[in-house]
Amino acid sequence: MGTTITKEQNTAAAQAAADNLAERFADAGITIEILAHSAGKKFDFVRITCSPDQWRAVAKHLKHELGVNHCAMVTGTHYPDGGADRGWEVAYHLHRWPIKNVEAHTMTVHEGESLEGDDIPMEFEIFIPLAAGDSPSVPSVQDIWVGADWNEKETWDLVGIDFEGHENMHRVLNPHDSPTGFHPLQRQHKIRYHDFNEMYDDPQGFDRKPVDEGRVK
Amino acid sequence: MAEMWITMGPQHPMTHGLWTLRVKVDGETVTDTEAELGYIHRGVEKICESRDFTQITPYCDRLCYVSAMTWAHSYVMAAEDLLEAEVPERAEYIRLMAAEVQRLASHLMWLGAFGPDIGNLTLMTWCLRDREMFLDLLQELGGSRMHYNYPRVGGVKRDIPIGWANRLKAKVKLFENRIKEYEMLLDESTIWLVRLQGVGYATAEDQIDAGVTGPNIRAAGVNADARWTNPYSVYDQVDWEPAVEKPTSVKGADCYDRYRVRMEEMRQSCRMLLDAIEKIPGGANTHYQPGDEMLITKAPTRAPEGATGFSTYECTRGVSNFYLQGGGDGRGKNPYRVSIRSPMFITIPYVAKTMIGYKVADIPAIMGSFDPCIGETDR
Numbered sequence: 001m002g003t004t005i006t007k008e009q010n011t012a013a014a015q016a017a018a019d020n021l022a023e024r025f026a027d028a029g030i031t032i033e034i035l036a037h038s039a040g041k042k043f044d045f046v047r048i049t050c051s052p053d054q055w056r057a058v059a060k061h062l063k064h065e066l067g068v069n070h071c072a073m074v075t076g077t078h079y080p081d082g083g084a085d086r087g088w089e090v091a092y093h094l095h096r097w098p099i100k101n102v103e104a105h106t107m108t109v110h111e112g113e114s115l116e117g118d119d120i121p122m123e124f125e126i127f128i129p130l131a132a133g134d135s136p137s138v139p140s141v142q143d144i145w146v147g148a149d150w151n152e153k154e155t156w157d158l159v160g161i162d163f164e165g166h167e168n169m170h171r172v173l174n175p176h177d178s179p180t181g182f183h184p185l186q187r188q189h190k191i192r193y194h195d196f197n198e199m200y201d202d203p204q205g206f207d208r209k210p211v212d213e214g215r216v217k
Numbered sequence: 218m219a220e221m222w223i224t225m226g227p228q229h230p231m232t233h234g235l236w237t238l239r240v241k242v243d244g245e246t247v248t249d250t251e252a253e254l255g256y257i258h259r260g261v262e263k264i265c266e267s268r269d270f271t272q273i274t275p276y277c278d279r280l281c282y283v284s285a286m287t288w289a290h291s292y293v294m295a296a297e298d299l300l301e302a303e304v305p306e307r308a309e310y311i312r313l314m315a316a317e318v319q320r321l322a323s324h325l326m327w328l329g330a331f332g333p334d335i336g337n338l339t340l341m342t343w344c345l346r347d348r349e350m351f352l353d354l355l356q357e358l359g360g361s362r363m364h365y366n367y368p369r370v371g372g373v374k375r376d377i378p379i380g381w382a383n384r385l386k387a388k389v390k391l392f393e394n395r396i397k398e399y400e401m402l403l404d405e406s407t408i409w410l411v412r413l414q415g416v417g418y419a420t421a422e423d424q425i426d427a428g429v430t431g432p433n434i435r436a437a438g439v440n441a442d443a444r445w446t447n448p449y450s451v452y453d454q455v456d457w458e459p460a461v462e463k464p465t466s467v468k469g470a471d472c473y474d475r476y477r478v479r480m481e482e483m484r485q486s487c488r489m490l491l492d493a494i495e496k497i498p499g500g501a502n503t504h505y506q507p508g509d510e511m512l513i514t515k516a517p518t519r520a521p522e523g524a525t526g527f528s529t530y531e532c533t534r535g536v537s538n539f540y541l542q543g544g545g546d547g548r549g550k551n552p553y554r555v556s557i558r559s560p561m562f563i564t565i566p567y568v569a570k571t572m573i574g575y576k577v578a579d580i581p582a583i584m585g586s587f588d589p590c591i592g593e594t595d596r
Contacts, residue, residue: 099439151558
């Protein structure tokens with residue numbers, strides 16, 4: 001039989017993590033919920049909703065107190081009809097996995113059923129709603145998880161959300177000479193197959209300047 | 218000595234796809250690197266916003282043509298989370314078997330492409346020969362060699378054909394012996410060992426911090442595997458254990474460990490397949506008609522506004538995630554947002570940095586040992 005994490009372990013770990021967060025951020029106005037997936041084994045996960053100002057404090061707490069060691073993905077979403085308080089949203093998905101370095105010629109073989117406490121894998125979802133406007137911005141957590149680095153680059157590149165304090169921000173999926181301010185996952189851009197005026201105001205490219213002009217190649 | 222930048226790619230055998238590695242060298246030593254991606258960015262996330270939940274599956278197949286089945290499976294799991302669909306147990310078993318056959322095919326493609334990197338051309342022909350056996354099995358399910366469009370939200374498209382189980386058993390048993398042949402070919406080859414051992418060290422903690430997952434992290438001595446840490450499907454009911462390798466140094470796993478862990482993973486997939494074919498509810502040689510309740514349940518086609526779906530899936534190259542948002546009535550049957558995490562998108566920049574300090578000649582060995590796939594990287 002394959003080893004596995006049981007639903008009981010998962011529920012207990014989600015509760016422990018949520019209690020810990022609720023105690024630390026008691027009066028900060030952060031929403032902490034335990035929700036369950038409706039597919040697969042219907043496991044619980046912790047969803048945190050916080051403001052951009054609180055995000056770095058939450059991230060540090062997750063990393064150093066709760067052992068969250070993996071930044072899985074960063075998703076930016078544009079809500080042109082979302083109202084003044086929620087014109088944009090950034091979702092961070094984080095995982096905690098029991099991964100530690102091993103000595104040479106040894107290995108760690110976890111038995112899922114016997115894991116306890118902070119070793120139990122857990123999934124965290126952080127929502128950061130941003131006010132409507134032309135310059136959505138959240139603090140970067142590039143220095144907390146190295147894995148957030150390219151995820152944030154991608155989110156800026158495709159959605160146009162700025163990450164304050166992110167070093168070496170540049171285009172990763174779009175061409176590096178895409179016009180400044182062109183972020184294709186924003187809602188004003190429609191998919192058009194035969195009319196590329198939609199993509200570039202200047203289809204001939206006479207005035208186009210690469211956004212990373214002057215960068216050392 | 219003067220340092221200079223060399224551009225490897227986008228057309229270079231080392232890249233296994235289309236991307237550029239810029240290498241700063243001091244003589245033969247790599248002193249800095251920079252990865253440039255995006256050459257085959259197709260805007261899948263944007264396209265998916267104008268497709269309904271069923272129409273998205275073929276796009277997910279095309280994220281990585283080497284492991285289409287696992288990507289489609291990963292997507293339908295997120296869609297099931299969003300739409301609250303139940304999956305029949307027989308369908309879960311079929312999906313598990315399809316994904317594991319795909320894992321064998323994908324690892325064989327990796328090994329076949331990795332061989333010529335190291336100077337072993339024989340390996341390419343051997344691996345593609347064996348991969349064809351598994352592609353034939355998948356073709357019987359999905360109808361085409363590479364892009365199957367087989368999993369559905371709530372189940373699978375059709376049942377396994379009569380006789381598929383017997384062919385699967387015969388091929389897996391044959392392949393278990395073939396793995397030994399590969400090991401005789403490779404583990405006793407001095408060139409193979411000299412090129413792989415002692416280069417490309419990466420520790421477990423460094424890798425997980427950088428977001429590297431899957432076989433690469435299991436090579437560093439930890440059995441972290443989303444098939445048991447974030448369990449899905451019926452992996453808790455079949456006989457297997459996560460492949461894991463003892464790293465040969467305190468500096469972590471080298472290229473040889475990453476090769477070994479994938480060989481072991483293929484063995485585990487074989488073991489899983491042979492067990493699953495015995496345990497499948499309804500029997501392996503029964504054929505249910507498409508749409509039967511053993512295969513698929515009816516799933517809602519519209520997602521309410523504010524609903525989200527998320528999946529964590531052990532793809533062949535690491536953990537893939539899908540994150541979907543429902544859009545309510547205004548969006549019809551389409552999702553509001555589809556976001557995809559590709560394991561290789563995170564891994565390639567990390568691997569580029571691990572090359573610093575090694576020789577230029579080690580670059581193909583290090584890069585190839587992490588199993589890059591550019592289709593899923595650029596999306």
